[in-house]
Amino acid sequence: MANAIGTRQRTLVGRRFRIRGEYLVGYAFIAPLLAMFVVYHLYPIIRSFTMSFTNFKYLQPQGTHFIGLANYQEAAESPYVQHGILLGIEYMLIYIPLAMIIALVIALALDRVSQHFLAGAYRTIYYLPVIMPGAVVYVLWKWMYIPSFGLINYVLVDTLHLLAIRPQWLGSPDLALPSVAFMEVWRLLGYNVLLLLVGLGSINRELYEAARIDGASELQLIWHITLPLLKPIFLVMMVLKMSVFAVVEPMLIAPGVGDSTWTWGWYAYDQAFLEGNLRMGYASAIGYLGALIMSVFVYFQYRLFRHERA
Amino acid sequence: MSSQTISMRDPSFGSVLRHALRYAGPLVRHALLLFFVVVILLPLIWVVASSFKSIPELYRVPTTLFPTEPTLTSYQFVLTQVPKLPQYYENSLVVTSVSVVLAGIIASLAGYAFARLNFPGRDQIFWCLVISIFLPTSITSLFAVYELTDRLQLLDTWFGLILPYTAGALIVSTFIMRSVFSSIPGELQDAARIDGCNTLEVFYRIMLPLGAMGIVVITILNFVNIWGDYLLARTLTYENARTLPVEISLLQPQTGDWHFNTVTAAYMLMFGPAFLVLVALQRWFLRGLSEGALKF
Numbered sequence: 001m002a003n004a005i006g007t008r009q010r011t012l013v014g015r016r017f018r019i020r021g022e023y024l025v026g027y028a029f030i031a032p033l034l035a036m037f038v039v040y041h042l043y044p045i046i047r048s049f050t051m052s053f054t055n056f057k058y059l060q061p062q063g064t065h066f067i068g069l070a071n072y073q074e075a076a077e078s079p080y081v082q083h084g085i086l087l088g089i090e091y092m093l094i095y096i097p098l099a100m101i102i103a104l105v106i107a108l109a110l111d112r113v114s115q116h117f118l119a120g121a122y123r124t125i126y127y128l129p130v131i132m133p134g135a136v137v138y139v140l141w142k143w144m145y146i147p148s149f150g151l152i153n154y155v156l157v158d159t160l161h162l163l164a165i166r167p168q169w170l171g172s173p174d175l176a177l178p179s180v181a182f183m184e185v186w187r188l189l190g191y192n193v194l195l196l197l198v199g200l201g202s203i204n205r206e207l208y209e210a211a212r213i214d215g216a217s218e219l220q221l222i223w224h225i226t227l228p229l230l231k232p233i234f235l236v237m238m239v240l241k242m243s244v245f246a247v248v249e250p251m252l253i254a255p256g257v258g259d260s261t262w263t264w265g266w267y268a269y270d271q272a273f274l275e276g277n278l279r280m281g282y283a284s285a286i287g288y289l290g291a292l293i294m295s296v297f298v299y300f301q302y303r304l305f306r307h308e309r310a
Numbered sequence: 311m312s313s314q315t316i317s318m319r320d321p322s323f324g325s326v327l328r329h330a331l332r333y334a335g336p337l338v339r340h341a342l343l344l345f346f347v348v349v350i351l352l353p354l355i356w357v358v359a360s361s362f363k364s365i366p367e368l369y370r371v372p373t374t375l376f377p378t379e380p381t382l383t384s385y386q387f388v389l390t391q392v393p394k395l396p397q398y399y400e401n402s403l404v405v406t407s408v409s410v411v412l413a414g415i416i417a418s419l420a421g422y423a424f425a426r427l428n429f430p431g432r433d434q435i436f437w438c439l440v441i442s443i444f445l446p447t448s449i450t451s452l453f454a455v456y457e458l459t460d461r462l463q464l465l466d467t468w469f470g471l472i473l474p475y476t477a478g479a480l481i482v483s484t485f486i487m488r489s490v491f492s493s494i495p496g497e498l499q500d501a502a503r504i505d506g507c508n509t510l511e512v513f514y515r516i517m518l519p520l521g522a523m524g525i526v527v528i529t530i531l532n533f534v535n536i537w538g539d540y541l542l543a544r545t546l547t548y549e550n551a552r553t554l555p556v557e558i559s560l561l562q563p564q565t566g567d568w569h570f571n572t573v574t575a576a577y578m579l580m581f582g583p584a585f586l587v588l589v590a591l592q593r594w595f596l597r598g599l600s601e602g603a604l605k606f
Contacts, residue, residue, distance in 0.1 A: 025509045026429030033420035033480055037439060040477030044454035045447050051454070058457070106346055109339040124592055125347050128354065131588040131595075133538030135555035136581055142562065143570050144353060149369060151356050189350070194596065218335055246449055249541050253559045265449055272453050273545060280453045287450030294446040 052285040058278035071285030081286055084264030085293060087177065088245045091263060092297075095181040096241050100234070102185060103192035108222060110193065111200040123197075127190035134187065138253035141183040145169035145254075168257075176256020184250060192237070199233035200226065235305045242301065245294050264290045361385070361574035368571050384575035391567065392557070392576065399580075402537065402553040405468050409475035410532045413483050414525055416476070421487025421524075422513050426499060436488070443481050452545060459546050466547045474546070475536045483528040490524030491517055530588070530595045537584060554580045 052071055056064045075081045106126070113119040129137060144151040147166045156162050169179045207225050216224070251266040262270075264286060272283035355375070360368065362380040389395065423429075424436045455474055456465075464470030494517060502512045518525075543553040558580055561573045588595070 022427070022509075023429040026423050026427035026432065029423035029427060029509075029513075030420045030435070032416045033439075033484060034435075036416065036473075036477040036480055037442075039458075040455065040474050041442055041451070041481075044451035044458065045445065047454035047457070048447070048450040052450075102346075106343065109342050112335075112339060113343070122343050122347065123596065124589070125350055127592060127596065128350060128589070131534050131538075131592070132585065133540065133555045133558075133581065135538070135540040135559045136577060139558055139561060139573070140353060140357060140577070143573065144356075149570075151353060155352070186349070186353075189346070243446065243448075246446060248449060252544070253540070268449050269452075273456070280457070284450045284453055287447065287453075291446040291450070298446075 048280075048284040049288065051281050052288050054281045056279075056281035057276075058272075058280050060277045064281075067281075071282045072289060074282065075286045075289050080259075080262065080267050081264055081289070083259065084262055084267045085290065087261070087263045088247070088265065088290070091177055091181055091247055092242060092245050094178050095184060095244050096238060098181065099185045099188065099192055099241070100238065103189060103196055104230075104234070106189070107193050107196035107200055108226065111197060123190070123194070126193055129187045130190045132187075134249055135253055137187045138183065138250050141179075141186070142170065142254040145171075145179055147171065170254060170256045173257060173260045176260035180250050180254060180256065180261055183254070184244075184247075195233065195237055196230070199230050203229045235301075239298060239301050239305065242294065242297050245297065246290060357574045357577055360570050361578050363571045365569055365571065368569060384569075384571040385579065387567075387572045388576045388579055391572070395579065397550075398552060398554050398557050401468065401547075401551050402555075405471045405475065405551070405553060406533060406537045408468070409472045409479065409536050410529055412472070412476045413479040413532050414529055417480055417483035417487050417528060418518065418521065418525060419513070420480075420484045422491050422517055422521075424484065424488045425491035426496070426517070427509065436484075439481050440485060452541070455542075456545055466549060466551045468551055470546050471543060471551060471553070474542055475539065478542075479528075479532040479536065483532060486528050486531075487521065487524050490521045494520045526594055527597070530591050534588060534595070 053066055053068060054064050055067050055070075110119060110122055113122065147153055147168050150169075152169065153166050157166050167175055170176050203226065207229075208221055211221055211225060246265040247263055248265040248269050251261045251263060252269070255261050255266075268283045268286040268290070271286065272278055272280045359376050361384055362382070363374075363377045364379065364381050364383065367374065367377060367379065392398075424432060459465050459470045459474070462470070464473070498516055498520070499512055502516050507515060538555060539553075540555045540559060544556045544559070547553065547556065558576060561568050561576055
């Protein structure tokens with residue numbers, strides 16, 4: 001379309017400088033965006049990359065010099081980083097399936113609710129936590145996980161009597177990471193449901209009618225029509241969610257006991273902003289090591305995705 | 311499968327089963343949806359209820375869901391204990407609204423250029439920007455942004471937050487505005503051109519009014535994200551420019567005088583008003599998000 005306008009202009013005006021002028025207008029319109037992009041996206045990526053090859057400490061910048069891959073070697077050998085990467089993988093393996101399965105079940109049910117008002121009400125309620133600031137949700141859940149008077153144990157133990165003991169949640173080394181993951185599932189449930197509903201909405205309703213006439217049951221409809229057609233958006237969401245491998249925020253606000261939630265992302269933040277002389281060079285190396293591992297995950301997921309689609 | 315074979319052999323039994331299933335389906339569906347409504351709402355009800363409880367009632371075993379003797383003492387406590395509350399409010403509101411407006415202006419200009427203007431490298435530049443948000447370097451970039459903000463002497467200032475917030479909101483906003491402007495027929499632009507409008511006039515007389523819906527959507531989207539941001543505000547501010555999410559994160563179970571009734575009262579005072587506004591605007595937001603998601 002834009003090209004068509006360009007050619008029309010050329011035939012109408014037929015002068016080269018006029019076209020150059022039009023180009024300049026285009027660049028002028030995107031100039032503010034590009035300026036912000038260069039300063040706050042591109043420069044930080046390059047700067048932190050070069051930082052990762054130096055012994056740069058923020059509070060002790062004198063004597064900063066190039067040290068090659070020493071930071072990367074130290075990071076790869078550090079038990080904290082290794083532990084953090086394993087925790088990142090564990091978090092990803094708990095969070096992604098849990099979030100996706102719950103969202104899928106809700107979306108499948110919600111997609112069949114034909115009353116507009118009811119469907120809208122459900123969607124609005126599921127969406128409430130998404131518009132709350134993340135920090136508010138994490139502090140709220142930190143209080144809810146308190147074993148004695150927290151809401152979770154009040155419901156599970158005191159009211160429903162589902163558990164005989166009172167779990168320590170964030171205070172237990174084994175339960176801390178799943179507890180953090182579940183609070184994130186709760187927070188983003190509405191968003192995930194919304195994305196899946198968009199995918200479900202694009203499925204042609206006539207397919208269901210045709211299958212119903214052929215005598216298929218509701219479950220068969222879901223299994224043979226809905227799920228295969230939903231697969232592309234489902235897989236795209238899975239790939240995008242792999243960024244939780246680098247999770248930091250909930251670990252800063254609602255950390256588990258001891259080292260139970262020290263993911264590598266948290267550890268890099270800790271090294272850069274909270275510990276000693278703020279070893280930003282080393283922290284950048286941890287960050288790029290993590291980013292490299294994440295790219296490998298995304299690449300394989302992408303390969304799988306392409307294979308599935310072909 | 312089994313119901314199908316039965317119904318073929320014995321039509322009467324099949325029709326009964328099918329009848330039962332017709333009602334069982336919606337019943338199971340709504341039971342499931344209601345269960346998750348409770349899961350979502352219970353913590354929120356607990357927050358509101360707890361903020362009206364007195365301390366003895368808060369720790370009574372078994373707990374009460376609704377306060378038996380509602381009191382406003384926790385609200386009084388918050389107002390006296392957090393004397394800087396108005397300042398944090400001001401910080402959050404100023405930083406968020408300026409960033410949202412800036413991002414809206416810059417993203418509309420760029421979205422229009424990417425959708426409707428003609429210049430070499432247009433699509434290449436656009437897709438480079440889009441791909442860049444998928445780079446897994448958010449944490450490491452934060453270190454360099456901190457250093458940059460410090461060098462510019464903007465640490466703990468409004469502008470030190472506004473610039474990175476605006477930059478962070480720009481790419482997705484531009485993406486949405488580009489799709490909005492692409493869906494406006496090109497003939498309108500041509501007609502305005504022939505009537506003698508220059509590009510800027512075409513932009514604000516024709517395209518902006520027609521793309522108003524997109525601007526509303528990115529405004530709400532960016533507001534939610536920036537208003538709720540914690541990591542950047544925690545890293546780049548320490549006292550004067552501190553925002554509400556950072557302040558609320560300090561109210562932890564082990565911090566001295568704070569109890570759950572006062573913490574929830576702080577929630578209500580700090581985030582209640584904005585939360586209600588956002589709930590009222592949710593319809594727009596949901597529509598925008600689903601449209602954005604469709605185009606992605």
